Amino acid sequence: MTDKSEKKHFHHGKSSKDILDAEFVLNSIGLKKGDIFLDAGSGDGYMSLAASKIVGEKGKVYAVEIWEESINILEKEIKEQKIGNIESIIADISAKIPIDNAIIDICYMGNVLHGFVENEDYDNVMKEISRIIKLEGTFAVIEFKKIKNIPGPPFPVKMTPEEVEKIISDYGFEVKEVIEAGKYHYGVISVKK
Template sequence: MLTGFRLKMLNREASSPKNKPLDVITHLKLKKGMVVGDIGSGGGYFAGEFSKIVGDTGLVYAIDVNQRSLDFIESNLEKEAIENVKGILARPDGIELPEGSVDLFFLRNVFHHLPEQAEYFRGIKKLLKSSGKIVIIDYKKKKFSFTGLFGHYTPENVLIDVMDSVGFYPFQKHDFLPDQLYIIFARKS
């Protein structure tokens, strides 16, 4: 169960300079007016940062399967007077949003938690605009680490194969995160 303390720790981790959040955000190339879906928002750090970039004409969906996370995010964003973030309670098998409405989906350390990954991304694909992208950041396997020992990682070939099977290719790969994959996927033509 996620407590307020745990959600604060998730935000501290996401915003830590060692995790290079500014580089993560810069490589997304967000613009004013965009619609962004932050899947697995946790404490909402990235949803809040995205909202500042997309501005009043844009929208950020903070998407999580945990209502407590969404309540925490809403409470924090109210304090900051941020009004362009909408919490969406997701089901483990999908998200309910209008088809063709999202410019970019962002998943950080979420992919390895999804039980039916290909099926999940088939559903996500319907929600993306035709030029939309999916950004996936997930842990690499490291021996003798928490992520390696407990399966909290995704091998790059598995990630690419799953996304290929639902019609996406690696549009860009970034390697500035030493312990994580950072791949931006685009639709195949």
């Protein structure tokens, strides 16, 4: 019997903290002071912590993650550093993202989309992402380059920028550019139309 759970890609993966330069990535995707930023599938929230510095006190960062353990790591940092502009939320982004419609300037999804695609259950998550991003807002998908023998998911699970584009374009996103995000990563930067 091959039910869906058997073929599920186990996607509460490792933090990419050591192989992605958060500040470089956030600047490359155009994050700026005052923005409302969503880190979808934030893991331990290292990208959210870097984003919080850029958006400043007039901006806001939402870190949404399904694993309580990861959110606890971020919460500890928020307390220790007395950060006031990050809201961490434990939620399943493929069910309901507890954020109002069309309020996000930039949604960052780092090393997360391939898991949903592998499990063939990206429709809900894409609908939710599309719902919460403002018109003309940015959706930045960062993924591992589809190269053998580098970190990241198994080679067949890794996606090309064209595969990412094919999926997100069905949900109202128009690709603006594909960027070099790091040694092992690229980013597909798109705009909500």
